[in-house]
Amino acid sequence: MNGHYKLYQDTRSQWRWRYVAANGRTIADSGEGYYNRQDAINGIAIMKASYNSPVY
DSSP, X not given: OOOEEEEEEOTTSOEEEEEEOTTSXXXXXXXXXXXXXXXXXXXXXXXXXXXXXXXX
């Protein structure tokens, strides 16, 4: 199994995401809560788009 994104609501009913590696460890998270689910989904899309970004 590859890594995957998990979208969830926190205890304050804000939307958050985390990226879970194949070994089950969280290696990235949204760092903030979003009031709108779609905003959290957009954050995931940004992370996915940055996959091939150069490293400086």
